Amino acid sequence: MWPNTRITKMLKIKYPIIQAPMAGGITSPELVAAVSNAGGLGSLGAGYMRAEEIRLAILRIRALTKKPFAVNLFVPTKSRATQKQMDNMVKILKTTCKSVCSDIHPVTSPYCPTFDSQMTVLIEEKIPVFSFTFGVPEIKWLKKLRHNKTKIIGTATSVAEAEMLEIFGIDCMVAQGFEAGDHRGTFIGECDDSLIGNFALIPQIVDNVKMPVIASGGIMDARGIVAAMMLGAEAVQMGTAFISCSESGAHPDYKKMLLKSKEDNTVLTRSFSGKLARGIKNKFIQSMVPYQDCIMDYPIQHVLTQQIRKEAYKKGQVDYMSLWAGQAAYLSSGVSANELIQSLDGDVKNIFHKGKALLMCQKNNIRTKS
Amino acid sequence: MWPNTRITKMLKIKYPIIQAPMAGGITSPELVAAVSNAGGLGSLGAGYMRAEEIRLAILRIRALTKKPFAVNLFVPTKSRATQKQMDNMVKILKTTCKSVCSDIHPVTSPYCPTFDSQMTVLIEEKIPVFSFTFGVPEIKWLKKLRHNKTKIIGTATSVAEAEMLEIFGIDCMVAQGFEAGDHRGTFIGECDDSLIGNFALIPQIVDNVKMPVIASGGIMDARGIVAAMMLGAEAVQMGTAFISCSESGAHPDYKKMLLKSKEDNTVLTRSFSGKLARGIKNKFIQSMVPYQDCIMDYPIQHVLTQQIRKEAYKKGQVDYMSLWAGQAAYLSSGVSANELIQSLDGDVKNIFHKGKALLMCQKNNIRTKS
Numbered sequence: 001m002w003p004n005t006r007i008t009k010m011l012k013i014k015y016p017i018i019q020a021p022m023a024g025g026i027t028s029p030e031l032v033a034a035v036s037n038a039g040g041l042g043s044l045g046a047g048y049m050r051a052e053e054i055r056l057a058i059l060r061i062r063a064l065t066k067k068p069f070a071v072n073l074f075v076p077t078k079s080r081a082t083q084k085q086m087d088n089m090v091k092i093l094k095t096t097c098k099s100v101c102s103d104i105h106p107v108t109s110p111y112c113p114t115f116d117s118q119m120t121v122l123i124e125e126k127i128p129v130f131s132f133t134f135g136v137p138e139i140k141w142l143k144k145l146r147h148n149k150t151k152i153i154g155t156a157t158s159v160a161e162a163e164m165l166e167i168f169g170i171d172c173m174v175a176q177g178f179e180a181g182d183h184r185g186t187f188i189g190e191c192d193d194s195l196i197g198n199f200a201l202i203p204q205i206v207d208n209v210k211m212p213v214i215a216s217g218g219i220m221d222a223r224g225i226v227a228a229m230m231l232g233a234e235a236v237q238m239g240t241a242f243i244s245c246s247e248s249g250a251h252p253d254y255k256k257m258l259l260k261s262k263e264d265n266t267v268l269t270r271s272f273s274g275k276l277a278r279g280i281k282n283k284f285i286q287s288m289v290p291y292q293d294c295i296m297d298y299p300i301q302h303v304l305t306q307q308i309r310k311e312a313y314k315k316g317q318v319d320y321m322s323l324w325a326g327q328a329a330y331l332s333s334g335v336s337a338n339e340l341i342q343s344l345d346g347d348v349k350n351i352f353h354k355g356k357a358l359l360m361c362q363k364n365n366i367r368t369k370s
Numbered sequence: 371m372w373p374n375t376r377i378t379k380m381l382k383i384k385y386p387i388i389q390a391p392m393a394g395g396i397t398s399p400e401l402v403a404a405v406s407n408a409g410g411l412g413s414l415g416a417g418y419m420r421a422e423e424i425r426l427a428i429l430r431i432r433a434l435t436k437k438p439f440a441v442n443l444f445v446p447t448k449s450r451a452t453q454k455q456m457d458n459m460v461k462i463l464k465t466t467c468k469s470v471c472s473d474i475h476p477v478t479s480p481y482c483p484t485f486d487s488q489m490t491v492l493i494e495e496k497i498p499v500f501s502f503t504f505g506v507p508e509i510k511w512l513k514k515l516r517h518n519k520t521k522i523i524g525t526a527t528s529v530a531e532a533e534m535l536e537i538f539g540i541d542c543m544v545a546q547g548f549e550a551g552d553h554r555g556t557f558i559g560e561c562d563d564s565l566i567g568n569f570a571l572i573p574q575i576v577d578n579v580k581m582p583v584i585a586s587g588g589i590m591d592a593r594g595i596v597a598a599m600m601l602g603a604e605a606v607q608m609g610t611a612f613i614s615c616s617e618s619g620a621h622p623d624y625k626k627m628l629l630k631s632k633e634d635n636t637v638l639t640r641s642f643s644g645k646l647a648r649g650i651k652n653k654f655i656q657s658m659v660p661y662q663d664c665i666m667d668y669p670i671q672h673v674l675t676q677q678i679r680k681e682a683y684k685k686g687q688v689d690y691m692s693l694w695a696g697q698a699a700y701l702s703s704g705v706s707a708n709e710l711i712q713s714l715d716g717d718v719k720n721i722f723h724k725g726k727a728l729l730m731c732q733k734n735n736i737r738t739k740s
Contacts, residue, residue, distance in 0.1 A: 159633035178548055179567035196634050197549035197567035199588030199597065200697030204633050218569030227569065227597035230721070263529035263574050264566050327570030351600070 001352055002345075005234035006212040010171060011129060011151055012068050014039030017225070017341060018153075018174075018214060020239030021045035021072030021131055022182050022324060024309075028249035029057050031242060033064030034337035039345075042337075043131060047074035048302070051117040058125045068128035070153065075135035075187070076115045079274070079297035089296050089304055096287040100320045101311040104304065112299045123148060131155070134275075135187040136168050153214070155185035157194040162205045162213075164188065172212045174237050175205045179218030181240045181266065181326035183277040191276040195268075199231070206232030220331035222347030240325050244332040245340060253318045258325060258332040266329065272309070272322040274301030280329070283319035284308070371722055372715075375604035376582040380541060381499060381521055382438050384409030387595070387711060388523075388544075388584060390609030391415035391442030391501055392552050392694060394679075398619040399427050401612060403434030404707035409715075412707075413501060417444035418672075421487040428495045438498035440523065445505035445557070446485045449644070449667035459666050459674055466657040470690045471681040474674065482669045493518065501525070504645075505557040506538050523584070525555035527564040532575045532583075534558065542582045544607050545575045549588030551610045551636065551696035553647040561646040565638075568598070576602030590701035592717030610695050614702040615710060623688045628695060628702040636699065642679070642692040644671030650699070653689035654678070 002008075007016050019035040021027055021043035032042030044061065046054045054071065061069050086106045093104045119137070122130060123144045130145050131153035145152055154165040154173045165173050176185050177198030186194045196204070202215050215233035219225060220241045228236050242248055244255045257280055267281045271288035275298040279285070288295070295301055312320035333340055372378075377386050389405040391397060391413035402412030414431065416424045424441065431439050456476045463474045489507070492500060493514045500515050501523035515522055522540040526532040535543045546555050547568030556564045566574070572585050585603035589595060590611045598606050612618055614625045627650055637651040641658035645668040649655070658665070665671055682690035703710055 177567055177569060178565075179570045193637075195548075196697050197547055197569070197588055199547060199568045199594055200549045200634055203591070203593055203698060204700060208633070218567055221573070223573055223601050224569055227600040230597040230600055231593050263578070264570055267563075327566050328573065330574060 002348060003229060003352065005229075007172060007214065007235035010212070011041055013041045015341060015345060016214075016235030017041070017344065018070070018235060018237040019043055019242045019337070020182070020216060020237045021047075021070065021133075022239050022243070023047040023072075023074075024322065024324075025249040026243055026324075028247060029060035029064060031245060031247040031249065031337060032061050032069050034245070034247045035242065035341065036061075036065045036067035036069045038338040038341040040341050041068060041070055041129065043070040043072050043129075046071050046118065047133070048112060049118070050113045051121045054118060055121045055125065058121070058127065070129035070131050071122055071127050072131040072133065073115065073118050073122070073137075075132055075137055077134055077187075077298060079111065079300050081296050081300050085294070085296065086300070086304075089291075089294055089301070092288075092291050092294060093304060093308065097284065097308045097320060100315065100317050101308045103307050103311075107300065107303045111303045122150075126150065129153065131174070133183065133185040136165065139168075142168060142170070156205060157184060157186045157191075157201075158188065158196065159204055159208045160188050161186070161194070162209050166209045166211060170211070172214060172235075173205075173209070174214045174216050175201050175233070177201045177215070177217030179327040180216050181278045181329065182324040183273065183275050184268075186276070198228070202228060202231035202233050218326050218328040220326075220328045222344050222351060224328065225344065225348055226351050240329045240332065241340060242337060243325070244334045245337045246335070247337050251313050251316065251318070251321060253316050254321055254323050255332075255334065257318055257323055258329050259334050261330045261332070263330055264327045266325050266327055270295045270301070272302065272305055274298035277322075277324060278326065280323035280325050282321070282323060372718060373599060373722060377542060377584065377605035380582070381411055383411050385711060385715060386605030387411070387714065388440070388605060388607040389413050389612045389707070390552070390586060390607045391417075391440065392609050392613070393417040393419075393442075393444075394692065394694075395619040396613055396694075398617060399430035399434060401615060401617040401619065401707055402431050402439050404615070404617045405612065405711065406431075406435045406437035406439045408708040408711035410711050411438060411440055411499065413440040413442050413499075416441050416488065417503070418482060419488070420483045421491045424488060425491045425495065428491070428497065440499035440501045441492055441497050442501040442503065443485065443488050443492070443507075445502050445507055447504055447557075447668060449481065449670050451666055451670050455664070455666065456670070456674075459661075459664055459671070462658075462661050462664060463674060463678065467654065467678045467690060470685065470687050471678045473677050473681075477670065477673045481673045492520075496520065499523065501544070503553065503555040506535065509538075512538060512540070526575060527554060527556045527561075527571075528558065528566065529574055529578045530558045531556070531564070532579050536579045536581060540581070542584060542604075543575075543579070544584045544586050545571050545603070547571045547585070547587030549697040550586050551648045551699065552694040553643065553645050554638075556646070569601070572598060572601035572603050588696050588698040590696075590698045592714055592721060594698065595714065595718055596721050610699045610702065611710060612707060613695070614704045615707045616705070617707050621683050621686065621688070621691060623686050624691055624693050625702075625704065627688055627693055628699050629704045631700045631702070633700055634697045636695050636697055640665045640671070642672065642675055644668035647692075647694060648696060650693035650695050652691070652693060
């Protein structure tokens with residue numbers, strides 16, 4: 001038997017397992033629906049999607065499942081670029097990526113779909129759960145979401161961010177540890193100052209906020225789920241574990257890279273998007289190391305490298321794809337989302353043998369500094 | 371009831387808790403003996419100590435406890451310095467540290483006590499447990515230790531290092547996660563490539579070696595101990611948790627810094643010793659940021675900054691002390707080592723309620739990638 005947590009009740013899910021909202025096509029409607037149908041919470045990573053693409057994806061998810069699911073957006077952040085900086089980065093990318101793509105051009109604002117247009121769809125569609133990264137949305141959006149009874153999940157990488165999220169009265173938050181793949185959610189201070197391993201981050205956030213905390217980063221199997229709960233988390237968010245699933249939109253060669261890894265081969269890089277993110281070290285990341293000071297702000301860098309990633313995907317050149325992955329990617333299974341969740345269920349139940357260990361996961365049952 | 375692990379039997383200790391061997395005076399004979407008397411394994415961090423100082427400390431520990439204890443040494447690593455580089459660093463330190471110390475001079479080789487002289491004492495004294503960091507000692511020493519029936523503990527920060535340690539046939543190894551305070555033990559490749567959070571590192575090493583693994587980094591309370599065991603560790607090594615203990619040799623103001631911290635305020639730096647280490651961010655670390663390319667190899671940088679740290683200690687200037695600490699330092703308790711271990715015992719027993727959860731900690735009871 002699994003421990004009861006506030007999260008499962010709040011989000012109306014069977015297992016305290018949230019599939020992380022990875023943007024860039026990994027979280028296909030099929031994956032999202034499969035996770036929700038299996039008793040977890042599927043999440044559409046919609047940060048890069050245009051409003052009408054999001055609407056179509058939501059319709060597709062709803063056609064595939066009657067269960068709750070989440071949609072994730074990126075809270076807009078400021079970006080600046082002079083023409084000279086932009087031209088310089090285009091030149092660098094043309095040189096470093098000439099083997100995969102020559103179609104790289106300067107871009108103009110707006111660099112990506114507007115947050116307002118994306119949010120409008122989510123409000124109209126009355127989605128069950130909304131999650132966000134890179135900050136806190138304007139209060140007007142939070143009000144509309146609450147009016148729709150949409151549950152709201154934020155992302156914190158430090159106690160300062162966790163306390164900020166709590167002030168805004170959202171429902172729960174993801175604590176994103178150093179181990180996590182994909183983008184760092186940091187929105188207060190510099191990313192480099194909020195790189196906290198989960199052994200320290202989970203208790204740190206749990207001890208400082210009242211709302212339930214979802215642990216994320218390096219959690220791939222039942223051992224990780226139970227360990228996160230021991231540290232005070234009431235649910236886990238797993239991203240990398242779902243990338244290799246049959247329903248995910250990740251390139252087959254990207255999945256193969258995950259399945260063949262034996263130990264951590266990831267690195268933090270700003271080179272793909274302008275924001276710090278963790279992925280498998282490849283040729284693109286290495287070739288951009290000398291140009292770190294020239295990397296543009298997010299989302300400009302993201303848009304500049306978009307064509308490269310598209311071409312790399314088409315040609316199956318993993319050396320130029322963004323191979324987001326957490327530090328425990330070597331535990332990837334390659335099964336279907338349903339099989340993964342069922343096997344996690346079996347393993348966790350084996351650990352929480354006959355319910356005798358339930359007391360372990362009750363927040364604050366262990367002495368902490370008061 | 372605690373789970374049975376191979377470590378407690380092997381090291382003849384009651385609890386699978388090892389007090390980390392922190393060099394630089396923190397691990398006083400009083401602290402080491404108090405931990406061992408309380409049922410853990412105290413460790414003398416003797417890396418910087420001269421042979422005869424080590425002998426005296428061992429005699430003192432033996433006068434205070436009949437229980438097993440460990441002595442830790444640094445495996446020597448290559449260091450090089452031109453006179454010009456040395457003069458440059460002396461100049462930098464004279465400028466950045468003028469408010470605390472003016473007595474900074476170039477140093478000459480040998481920069482620190484020789485490993486052979488240190489090892490000779492450990493062999494003569496037939497210590498119960500030997501632990502080492504920064505590599506693997508020469509086989510002649512391992513043979514002599516084994517002849518003495520001394521148990522041997524290595525330190526790994528990656529699977530590659532763990533596999534290397536296993537080849538040498540030592541008894542068990544510490545897996546040092548990204549969260550850990552004090553020096554990074556990395557000895558294969560660059561430190562920056564072996565920064566792996568414990569959620570990923572513990573299962574990664576446990577899955578790849580046969581010998582028992584001791585988790586270290588960010589473990590401060592029973593939650594951390596149990597979480598580490600869920601991930602497959604058979605013991606924990608706790609450093610920061612013991613720094614604030616009454617028996618530790620740390621400066622009272624350093625202890626105060628640990629006790630008043632509310633969240634992670636540590637950073638990785640090479641500025642004190644030349645090797646990457648985690649400590650509370652202070653003025654010295656910040657003032658050295660512009661000079662990272664001038665930092666000397668270990669132990670040269672360590673010897674050059676020694677006088678600064680000594681003066682800072684005398685004057686109580688925490689801004690110039692090396693305030694080693696892990697990312698969960700905010701959970702420091704400030705009690706005695708015995709009280710800390712007794713309270714951990716109570717909390718862990720509460721978690722491993724009536725022994726019903728014992729099955730959880732048996733290595734490999736959960737499916738892992740085969």
